[in-house]
Amino acid sequence: METITEVLKLCDRHADRLQWAMAELQSHLPFSAEKLSCLTNVEIAILDQFSTRFGKLHDLMGAKLFPVILELTKEPGDLRAFIDKLYRLEKIGAIPSADDWLLMREIRNAFSHDYPDDPDLQAEILNKAFELAAQLLEVLEKVSVFIAPYIHKP
Template sequence: MTTDAFDGALTICERHAERLRWAMATLEPLFPITPGGLADLSDVQLAVVDQFIMRFSKLQDAMGAKLLPGILELTKEPGSFPTFIDKLNRLEKIGAIPSASEWLQFREMRNQFSYDYPDDPEIQASLLNKALELSHHLLATLEHAQAFSARYRD
């Protein structure tokens, strides 16, 4: 990955992060959300929930597909990383991400969002509450990766 390609991946991640932060700030007064609170959300609030879910998922995807592998290329890390968990473990070891296991939680949350639970507000509320907490960590992981990669981009 060239530096320009890496910078492009970083720009995409920053755009998703900015919109995720906006959705979080808009929704945080409603949290922790209950099943009853979910039922009381306005159409606009539901649209912000959709934005939150979409941006969390897109940020996690963009970081996993482009940014994190790009960091390994930038640092010229030796060795072969045949699986994504191998990449995550190496990224954690070199200090590019705080935690490989936490990254797996982000991915699991993104996967949970792909399922729709229209008839189970308990599950919906639980997922949103957990996602709000994880979103703070996802954003912190992005900031950590940005700071780490800056040493190799100058």
């Protein structure tokens, strides 16, 4: 099993690459069907990097980081359902909002569907994703600050 430090390191790698992709695409915001049709192959590859890193960071945090936080904080109770884990993380102050996390998951899932015949929908999803990517990065930062006392005990 990976240690909390290894999981955080992986999260940071995804976050760094997500931030880079966001910075590279900033000049195209807000996206529109017209703007998407004018992207170069390199810009499309950067957009792919953005969606991939968003998904990977979200998945890694949900699958590995959040359970470790609950373990570190020794949260009581049988939290089998992921939603219960999210609400407990919100209650103890590890994440700002369980509901926002679920919205990020919806966008992450929307990336797994391609809408080649609906560029307006693609643009809408990407615009929302950029907004939520900033929140995702903030959640990682908040979680890192939250768990620091637990992993740096004397």
